[in-house]
Amino acid sequence: PRIRGRWEITPSTQLLAAGGRYSQFPLAREYIDRDSDLTPLVPEWSTQLDVGAGQEFSSKFNVEAHVYHWWLHDLVSGHEDRFEFVLGPPPVPPLDTGEYENDGVGRVLGAELLARYEGERTFAWLSGTLSHSTRIDRPGQRERLFDQDQPIVISALASRQLPRRWRLGLRWRYASGKPYVPVSNRILDLSDHTYFPVYDASAQSRLPAYWAFDARVDKDFILRKWMLTAYLDLMNATNRKNLEMVTPSADYTAELPVYGLPVIPALGVRGEW
Numbered sequence: 001p002r003i004r005g006r007w008e009i010t011p012s013t014q015l016l017a018a019g020g021r022y023s024q025f026p027l028a029r030e031y032i033d034r035d036s037d038l039t040p041l042v043p044e045w046s047t048q049l050d051v052g053a054g055q056e057f058s059s060k061f062n063v064e065a066h067v068y069h070w071w072l073h074d075l076v077s078g079h080e081d082r083f084e085f086v087l088g089p090p091p092v093p094p095l096d097t098g099e100y101e102n103d104g105v106g107r108v109l110g111a112e113l114l115a116r117y118e119g120e121r122t123f124a125w126l127s128g129t130l131s132h133s134t135r136i137d138r139p140g141q142r143e144r145l146f147d148q149d150q151p152i153v154i155s156a157l158a159s160r161q162l163p164r165r166w167r168l169g170l171r172w173r174y175a176s177g178k179p180y181v182p183v184s185n186r187i188l189d190l191s192d193h194t195y196f197p198v199y200d201a202s203a204q205s206r207l208p209a210y211w212a213f214d215a216r217v218d219k220d221f222i223l224r225k226w227m228l229t230a231y232l233d234l235m236n237a238t239n240r241k242n243l244e245m246v247t248p249s250a251d252y253t254a255e256l257p258v259y260g261l262p263v264i265p266a267l268g269v270r271g272e273w
Contacts, residue, residue, distance in 0.1 A: 001021060014054040016052040016066070021047055023045035048069075050068040051068075052067070065114075072107065075103075076104065077103045078103075080097065104137050127156075132149070133146035142201065155174075165220040182205050212236045228269060243258070245258045
């Protein structure tokens with residue numbers, strides 16, 4: 001069951017509220033990996049509440065704000081060492097290598113703000129999110145920060161239509177660094193002279209904040225029966241070295257940084273009929 005409502009206090013002021021239960025099936029690989037004698041996995045589900053307000057200051061400028069709280073249940077935990085099917089960075093150690101089970105629970109709460117301006121030649125957008133997301137993977141374990149928890153996320157963009165069919169766009173993005181558990185100690189296996197890491201979940205740390213500035217310029221060429229657009233995109237235009245993750249050295253005595261992509265120019269054309 002889900003419910004959503006909107007109350008127009010005045011023609012320019014609205015109150016918004018929504019709530020309900022949402023669910024999703026476990027991943028196919030989590031089903032395939034299980035033996036037939038194990039208890040089958042059930043869908044993960046959550047109860048979500050959202051309350052917000054919107055204010056239209058003019059026909060060109062409006063602001064909307066929301067606060068939300070989610071309770072997550074029956075999250076699938078286990079086999080984090082098998083990350084060959086994960087699209088993205090590998091799971092953050094220490095890894096849960098147990099069988100897949102619906103043992104996880106979680107909680108997400110936060111607030112969002114969106115301001116939007118749309119004029120005749122200018123478009124601008126500012127959004128910000130404050131959030132806190134936690135997980136408990138197995139019964140009896142302590143609560144931890146979610147691997148993708150980012151308390152502050154800000155996006156600002158603007159686009160301006162210039163004379164002679166030129167257009168300029170700018171974007172700035174900021175996000176708190178993601179949490180990770182550093183190596184607190186190491187154990188030497190004398191049989192083959194290899195080291196094994198020891199993690200302390202209570203010492204959970206966080207990567208430095210991420211930010212990037214992007215720019216785009218394009219021009220439209222109006223032809224007899226079609227239009228050609230040429231554009232230049234500059235991703236990470238300031239060439240900032242954003243720390244994406246850290247990996248331990250072979251003997252687990254140091255943390256090696258893994259940085260994101262440098263400045264990336266992209267030149268292209270697009271035709272429309």
